[in-house]
Amino acid sequence: MDTWLLTHASGVRLGAFFGIFTLMAAWEIAAPRRTLRESKMIRWTSNLAITVFNSVLLRILFPVAAVGVAAFVAERGAGLFNLFAVPYPLALVLSLLALDLAIYLQHLMFHAVPILWRVHRMHHADLDFDVTTGARFHPLEMILSMLIKFAAILLLGPPVLAVLVFEVLLNATAMFNHSNVRIPQSWDRALRWLVVTPDMHRVHHSIDAPECNSNFGFNLTWWDRLLGTYRTQPAAGHERMVIGIRQFRSHRDLWLDQMLLEPFRGQIGGYSINRQQEAR
Numbered sequence: 001m002d003t004w005l006l007t008h009a010s011g012v013r014l015g016a017f018f019g020i021f022t023l024m025a026a027w028e029i030a031a032p033r034r035t036l037r038e039s040k041m042i043r044w045t046s047n048l049a050i051t052v053f054n055s056v057l058l059r060i061l062f063p064v065a066a067v068g069v070a071a072f073v074a075e076r077g078a079g080l081f082n083l084f085a086v087p088y089p090l091a092l093v094l095s096l097l098a099l100d101l102a103i104y105l106q107h108l109m110f111h112a113v114p115i116l117w118r119v120h121r122m123h124h125a126d127l128d129f130d131v132t133t134g135a136r137f138h139p140l141e142m143i144l145s146m147l148i149k150f151a152a153i154l155l156l157g158p159p160v161l162a163v164l165v166f167e168v169l170l171n172a173t174a175m176f177n178h179s180n181v182r183i184p185q186s187w188d189r190a191l192r193w194l195v196v197t198p199d200m201h202r203v204h205h206s207i208d209a210p211e212c213n214s215n216f217g218f219n220l221t222w223w224d225r226l227l228g229t230y231r232t233q234p235a236a237g238h239e240r241m242v243i244g245i246r247q248f249r250s251h252r253d254l255w256l257d258q259m260l261l262e263p264f265r266g267q268i269g270g271y272s273i274n275r276q277q278e279a280r
Contacts, residue, residue: 009067009164013171020172024131024179031182033198034239036128038254046256047132054135054142062146069153070163079157088159095158097220099166102152104223106145107216118263119144124212125248125262129205134178138263173219177201192221203234207242211235 058065064072073079081091110120122138137145153163177196191197196217204215214231217224224230234241247266252258258265 009065009167012164013167016168017171017175020175021131024175024181027181028130028179033180033182033202034129036130036180038127038251040128042251042254043126043128043130044132046254046259047126047136049256050137050139050259051132051135054137054139057139058142058146061143062150066146066149066153066163066167067160069150070158070160073154073157074160077157079153079155081159082157092159092162092165095156095162096166096169098156099149099152099158099162100217100219101223102148103170103219104217104227106148107218108229110141111213111216116144121245121247122259122262124205124245125253125259126205127244127249127254128180129178129202129243130180131175131178133205134174134176136259138260140263169219177218194221195219196221199233199238202238202241202243203231205243206234207244207246208235211241212245 074082077083080086081095086094110116119138119141123133123136123141126133126136173196177198178201179198181198183191183197183199188197188199192200196215196219200215200221201217203211206212211231211234214229215224216229221230236242248258248262253262
């Protein structure tokens with residue numbers, strides 16, 4: 001089973017990515033939540049270019065990826081779930097929960113630590129919010145995220161299947177909850193008890209500091225609710241709220257070269273988890 005997963009992991013992830021991306025892009029055309037304010041051609045070109053670049057870079061730097069690390073750990077019987085002989089079904093479920101919590105804490109850390117915010121703020125500097133925003137991350141953040149994921153896998157010893165399922169879910173939900181899609185309010189309220197919806201995560205991309213530092217979850221809403229970082233709606237409403245950060249707001253900042261330079265440009269700025277400042 002693990003051998004099959006290792007062999008087909010890349011194909012499964014790539015197929016899921018293109019399938020979900022196509023679905024969400026079509027949904028955005030059919031039922032958009034907000035009117036986009038910036039050039040879609042410039043944004044999509046830059047956002048998709050950084051996605052391709054990151055994929056190639058990670059493939060070169062980490063050829064075995066997270067699934068390969070999980071297989072390595074399983075072969076050696078390392079990690080908590082192997083040391084304590086946790087039954088496979090329970091290990092599968094607990095692994096998905098633990099990895100999701102790890103991503104939540106990582107996201108929180110990238111807002112709270114100044115040097116990490118420098119790297120992460122490229123994701124927030126998008127001036128619109130749609131399916132491509134969900135894949136817009138700086139290469140340095142992708143490398144750090146992969147190393148953090150490896151550390152979590154080494155500690156937990158999750159089943160290989162759990163890691164593959166989590167990888168697919170993380171990519172799928174990132175595209176879903178960043179999408180510019182309209183969902184009936186009654187559906188949104190119901191979905192929010194389990195998964196992060198686009199309306200919930202859009203609050204996190206507000207230019208307003210307290211709103212930006214809320215709703216850190218990608219998959220499950222439980223961590224935000226339990227740990228006090230949940231915010232229901234933006235103060236200005238979804239149609240009128242301003243997306244992005246105050247530091248990079250020109251059309252030129254949407255170009256790929258400027259995106260790559262953002263961690264090295266300007267001041268670190270405020271990061272309101274530690275300091276209540278308006279400028280970021």
